[in-house]
Amino acid sequence: MFMKIMTTVGIMGIFLATSGFAQTTLKEAFKNDFLIGAALNEAAFTGQNINAVALIKTQFNTISPENVLKWESIHPKPDQYDFSAADRYVEFGQKNKMFIVGHTLVWHNQTPKWVFQDDQGNPVDRDTLLKRMHKHISTVVGRYKGKIGGWDVVNEALNEDGTLRDSPWEKIIGEDYLLKAYQFAHEADPQAELYYNDYSLENAPKQNGAVALIKKLQAQGVPITAVGLQGHYKMDWPGPQQVDATIQAFSKLGVKVMITELDLDVLPPATRSQAAEVSMNFALQAKLNPYTNGLPDAVQQTLAKRYADLFAVFVQHHDTISRVTFWGVTDGDSWLNNWPVKGRAAHPLLFNRDGKPKPAFNAVIQTSKLPQDLQKLM
Numbered sequence: 001m002f003m004k005i006m007t008t009v010g011i012m013g014i015f016l017a018t019s020g021f022a023q024t025t026l027k028e029a030f031k032n033d034f035l036i037g038a039a040l041n042e043a044a045f046t047g048q049n050i051n052a053v054a055l056i057k058t059q060f061n062t063i064s065p066e067n068v069l070k071w072e073s074i075h076p077k078p079d080q081y082d083f084s085a086a087d088r089y090v091e092f093g094q095k096n097k098m099f100i101v102g103h104t105l106v107w108h109n110q111t112p113k114w115v116f117q118d119d120q121g122n123p124v125d126r127d128t129l130l131k132r133m134h135k136h137i138s139t140v141v142g143r144y145k146g147k148i149g150g151w152d153v154v155n156e157a158l159n160e161d162g163t164l165r166d167s168p169w170e171k172i173i174g175e176d177y178l179l180k181a182y183q184f185a186h187e188a189d190p191q192a193e194l195y196y197n198d199y200s201l202e203n204a205p206k207q208n209g210a211v212a213l214i215k216k217l218q219a220q221g222v223p224i225t226a227v228g229l230q231g232h233y234k235m236d237w238p239g240p241q242q243v244d245a246t247i248q249a250f251s252k253l254g255v256k257v258m259i260t261e262l263d264l265d266v267l268p269p270a271t272r273s274q275a276a277e278v279s280m281n282f283a284l285q286a287k288l289n290p291y292t293n294g295l296p297d298a299v300q301q302t303l304a305k306r307y308a309d310l311f312a313v314f315v316q317h318h319d320t321i322s323r324v325t326f327w328g329v330t331d332g333d334s335w336l337n338n339w340p341v342k343g344r345a346a347h348p349l350l351f352n353r354d355g356k357p358k359p360a361f362n363a364v365i366q367t368s369k370l371p372q373d374l375q376k377l378m
């Protein structure tokens, strides 16, 4: 099956290269398969980054907020909400008729300490934290009711071994904090899609933990719409077959699968870990930062092939996959410029620092059914 897909991809590549159809856009190429999106930073959705805005409008039909809807941004103090940036993000999506994603309601990162503490700095009790969670979710989801189409309700609740992460949410409330978060979100906007979002769900232990978690939530009556595979991938991990098996494992639960934060790290690994754990930080060394003057052709081609292999799997599963979102618009925006080593030149996306499409862009377009449909017409 894989060989067949790969051969088709190759033939289509030649067809496109000679026909000039590679000039199509991502959202056009995949319009019959899934939504195509990008995570936006403030410079993008406020219009300050004019080049990014042009790219976003042309290429994408769904957006995610890279940081502005996180707890610390939107609710920095107990009685203080700041919706200024988030409102502009949502307005940008509405104005451009895009599917607007909310990221994220309940997470252990980018959540202020006060959420879990009383005035003396001691941990609050279960009831207090549940009340805070309820207030936060009903306020934020309520504000964007009917505008934000789907929410990453709980983000990264699992450890790499598939057990529940020992986060302050889990420690103070207990494991039903997840059930409560989904119930509160559903109550605040019954029409909104509800997602569980995490990284390295392609690895068996974590995947098994996630499958068990989703089944449990479903048994408790949570209308969970989709599982988000973040897709912070390496060049050698996960393999296309591993991604294929992961999509199937979640699809069997009757939920959609979304690729929510896609990027491919071409830089030399600073760690063997496959986790997108934001707390990791290693010292900058020249050997870890080889592409400061741009990506050499050979690496561009390897990146293009890797993207094509992954998209071939996504397209094959177009019935299950509802959205593929890149974590950033151009390479210059990517969080990978600062993680897990600060100050590197990262090249993980489809558009370079000048906003020009890389060879990976055409390789991705060529996996869509669009060229196949065109060929039928010839």
Ligand code: 9MR
Pocket: 066, 067, 109, 110, 155, 230, 261, 276, 278, 335
């Ligand atoms: O891209 C985000 C970066 O700007 C922030 O500094 C970082 C801090 O936690 O979060 C990044 O986004 C993360 C996302 O919210 C959840 N999955 C992992 C992403 C990359 O770290």
